[in-house]
Amino acid sequence: MRDLATEFEAERGRLLAVAHRMLGSRSEAEDAVQETWLRYANALADPAARAEIRELSAWLTTTCARICLDVLRSARVRREAYVGQWLPEPVVTPVESAGRGDGFAPDPAERAVRTDQLGTALLVVLERLAPEQRVAFVLHDVFAVPFARIAEALGTSEVAARQLASRARRAVSAPDLPRHTADPAEQRRVVAAFVAAAESGELDRLLHLLAPDVVLIGDSGGHFPTARRPVVGADAVGRFTVGLFGRAGRYHQQLLARPVLIDGVFGLQLETVHTDGRPIRLVTAFAVHDGRITAIFNQLNPEKLTDLPPLDPAEAQVWPPRW
Missing domain, CATH: 1.20.140 (Butyryl-CoA Dehydrogenase, subunit A; domain 3)
Structure with missing residues (x-):
């Protein structure tokens, strides 16, 4: 039978x-x-x-x-x-699982995709x-x-x-779309450099890592304040990033972080507290091409992060995470 x-x-x-x-x-x-x-x-x-x-x-x-x-x-x-910008629900897996199959991680067949996205x-x-x-x-x-x-x-x-x-x-394949061609080693190197530059608060260091036409998209589903339109351009995205992490420091908010794979690509899981006392959990994914970040995707809609395990303060790292 x-x-x-x-x-x-x-x-x-x-x-x-x-x-x-x-x-x-x-x-x-x-x-x-x-x-x-x-x-x-x-x-x-x-x-x-x-x-x-x-x-x-x-x-x-x-x-x-x-x-x-x-x-x-x-x-x-x-x-x-939908309220504000829309991003897909992320599939977050440990960095240690890089290269191994997972129910939602990129299928082996996806390696043959006829696009660099x-x-x-x-x-x-x-x-x-x-x-x-x-x-x-x-x-x-x-x-x-x-x-x-x-x-x-x-x-x-x-x-x-x-x-x-x-x-x-x-x-x-349209030329106006963010490109993502980096292999895992390059992804890891560029994201680690981004973390170091964001921690330093030095705009010039960030600008060296951002493509001129880089775009930043944030999806909160209306739960938290986010830009209602994409932030476009290296200077605008760089200043937004410096301001974001600078605010956390000014308000003495602990920022927990860990490197993760987001839909099979290197990224970050972060947790902090909003100024009104609400906890904020987010994941940040990157697109990397020719050694520079072409797109940053911030997902902080709690309705899309229900399956994301919270960071354990005993195991997570206080910003910046070490790679």
Whole structure:
């Protein structure tokens, strides 16, 4: 007798990675995978539906993609009403897990992605795409799903699926978007230098690390004051950063920090206290290209950090963290 749960669990990690790249939301990805499981169980209970499952992995991927497509279409309306800037829910893992697979860490197939965008940078850029383009791009360029299978998931022709992925590829490669091409060693070096420069409060040191067109995006979901528009340009981002850490010092706020991987890319987890006494938890992701930071993504919406373990004062480091 078939063990449905065992068969499905063998595919769960890959499905979670697929859904997360499509949706940019950990909770929505988990819901999509759970719905995929329910449809799988129902299909096996129906002889006619069961006969259509010739290749389990392909069937599950197609089913999950269809579910994600429906979620993306409805998400457009929700995002339009979102307070302030929007960033995806981060997947935070210990630095020690670099290079090892994880349910939400970049899937091995993602290493072959035909774009130099990875991590949070990729998820932010994908928000520019229409739902159908995003599904086609993620399935083909990230997870190497054949266009025939993508066409089936989208309910369109193979030619149309190719066109959707091609348009998405051009959009993701647009020259005005933050680039992230750094390998792990360069990421670590640049982020460590950023930490040292922010700690020193010396603007010139920060400017050497920031690309001229660097952009800083902060998502608080309306819970904390943040810039309602992206901060653009090395001087503006540098001054914003110096002011941010300078305020913490002026108000004698303890700032706990630790290096982490955010969507598989080096970043920071930080905790402090707002001037009104509320605790603030945030994660900061970076995009790095040619030795400079091209984008900084600050996620401090508590609704998107519910699964983030709090920093243990006994184990975390008082700012600055050491790499």
